[in-house]
Amino acid sequence: MPWDRNQMAARAAEELEDGMYVNLGIGIPTLVANYVGDKDITLQSENGMLGMGPFPFEGEEDPDLINAGKQTITELSRTSYFDSATSFGMIRGGKIAAAILGAMEVSEEGDLANWMIPGKLVKGMGGAMDLVAGVGRVIVVMDHTNKAGESKVLRACTLPLTGKAVVDRIITNLGVLDVVPGGLRIVQLADGVTEEELRAATEATIVA
Amino acid sequence: MPWDRNQMAARAAEELEDGMYVNLGIGIPTLVANYVGDKDITLQSENGMLGMGPFPFEGEEDPDLINAGKQTITELSRTSYFDSATSFGMIRGGKIAAAILGAMEVSEEGDLANWMIPGKLVKGMGGAMDLVAGVGRVIVVMDHTNKAGESKVLRACTLPLTGKAVVDRIITNLGVLDVVPGGLRIVQLADGVTEEELRAATEATIVA
Amino acid sequence: MKKVYATADAALDGLLHDGMFIAAGGFGLCGIPELLIDALVRSGVKDLTIASNNCGVDGFGLGKLLDTRQIRKMISSYVGENAEFMRQYLSGELELEFNPQGTLAERMRAGGAGIPGFYTKTGVGTVIAEGKEVKTFDGQDYILERGIVADLSIVKAWKADDTGNLVFRKTARNFNPPAAMCGRVCVAEVEEIVPRGSLDPDLIHLPGIYVHRIIQGSHEKRIEQRTTRKKETA
């Protein structure tokens, strides 16, 4: 049986090591915070905060304290605030060890598309292009196929790119793949998923 | 009789207007602070301070509070501190209205040389190149001639430049000159100095 | 040199002209210059180009200037919260230049710091790189992005002293310092103007040199996504 959203998030949390500064995207990546356990992880919110805490208790929301998804949040004892230029300086400068992001499409060369569907509403890339260009390790978490059953793990992306050759690892409901020379390498299969099932759902080249 | 150091400083202080943020160089320019009177002037120290106060009282020196000349100073009620990148950001970005600096040579095109004498000890330009490139108005205060009686106001500088076409106004012991198209224009003569005396001491072209 | 003005309208007096370029602080609805935006609406100034990470929401923040058709062009990273924006954009009434969020912040900071251009990896190989110079440093490609200098910056801070020294609060700092830096003139609105000397000089986020006019006022500070958790009961 393929992984569900929470299992994917739990698997993504295994990527995180003690002491890491990490940026989590919107959607499944947000759930990763629930699975870091005892590890000393500091979450960045790219609107200008390190050490993002959980949602506030009802009635304790502070309009001056939001995350990059514009949700009310809280601070921790390690928290620091800074301006947007400094925030993206640390992103672009490679100070954030890992970003865990959602995706619409990923290619076998590590290209990522997650910001725009031409002809549909265009909302903007926000900080996604900066994150994929700058952080140490880019981990994508997404369903392996779209609602029509078509692979989202492609030879080449069809949608406008967020970044070219930026993805290091892909975690889907079917398993874990690494971007390596020549294509993707299977790192792990989701519980009960066979290699054949994963290959069948993957348009991209799978090597070794 | 030509102006003395204090008269030159007093004349330079007339260049400053209420509300200006100003950077004063080492030497005669430092004396300008004594002549600003009631004007609301904020002095920048390029090592990371706006609102530089006077020297501390004896026994009240703070090693964490120095100016760009490495002298102990004090803070004022308007003072703010910042890092060197921010400090030179405001200099380069034109936020400092005026810099009053010493010089070894100035040319009729506004070139300035004040950091290096080849063959002699080379100490470095410090922040001088940034200041002349960035601030709104560069005012040079210096003796009109050197100890050998040779003009320091030249057709072209002989020493390595601090900046090219950067000087707006020159205040010397003999008077005040502006850099204008074609050469220098006499703005004012020091008390008792004749135009002939000033012209004789000036190698640069004097126009109109 | 008096920097404190009585009202937002007074603080903008003499600074506005049609077709001007304004940089605005804020992220989403957090830390936005609400009072100065309202004064821009009242002024009727039009054909504005505005650099701001977002464009408010329908009927609030910069969204108000969309309703009145005062904006000609936005330079933003994300405009997904605003139906009127999309309508005007898709109908061709409104021009839009997408900038990656970090590129936009750095362009503002660079413009204020006298840096006309800088190289970044962000956007290499994407539509953002189209028409931009590419240069290789140490074997890797980067694109040239330009510094922004605005005719006017409008920002929101928590506290100011009368010399314009500003202090921000939590994530409401965001784009406000870089936006302030890139303006030829910067007007700041704050929740409280405190006496000179009552802000610790070590703890000023934005020195007064960047701030030309200040007003004090009260802010709605609307919350865009109110998310909470329940207190666990024992």
Added chain:
Amino acid sequence: MKKVYATADAALDGLLHDGMFIAAGGFGLCGIPELLIDALVRSGVKDLTIASNNCGVDGFGLGKLLDTRQIRKMISSYVGENAEFMRQYLSGELELEFNPQGTLAERMRAGGAGIPGFYTKTGVGTVIAEGKEVKTFDGQDYILERGIVADLSIVKAWKADDTGNLVFRKTARNFNPPAAMCGRVCVAEVEEIVPRGSLDPDLIHLPGIYVHRIIQGSHEKRIEQRTTRKKETA
């Protein structure tokens, strides 16, 4: 993830190699990492390239590393306080790359912010421009300067918490934040390590993400130019 180390020597353990590139904070003798410099002397690491605005004075600060001939090259804006520096430089033992002070600060900040190059007016038409690319923006010439990335940064702050969040004091801040930003690894020495949560998150000058190791110690904080005025007597 433990960032606090017992001694400067322990904090540098495993980080040093001959020929390495170090960025150091401080301006003159103000805000310099005294204890880490002493540990570098004790380590015997040599052929160092050091980016620092100054090179200490004879026998203090980075001057100690001159006495032991551990420095191969300095990248500085001003080195006028040091006779041994001049002797080694004029005899060809020491290499020197002058950077305008603001260019040096910005090169550090850029390197830390993933910007490999930026354009500046500073130095145009001077020896500083020699061999550098010139580009015209809006009719004005600028030169291309490169971001700096150092193998190691050594900085001095006033206070830290155990997550590496730093606070500086007065003009001792100077080059310390940009120097910290540009290091692949940054070691900070502070006067006091305080418990997590005792620094106001709004008032942290340098977030802990930039700081990998911390030591607490006592500092001589030598004054270079002791200037005072007399109290006026009534």
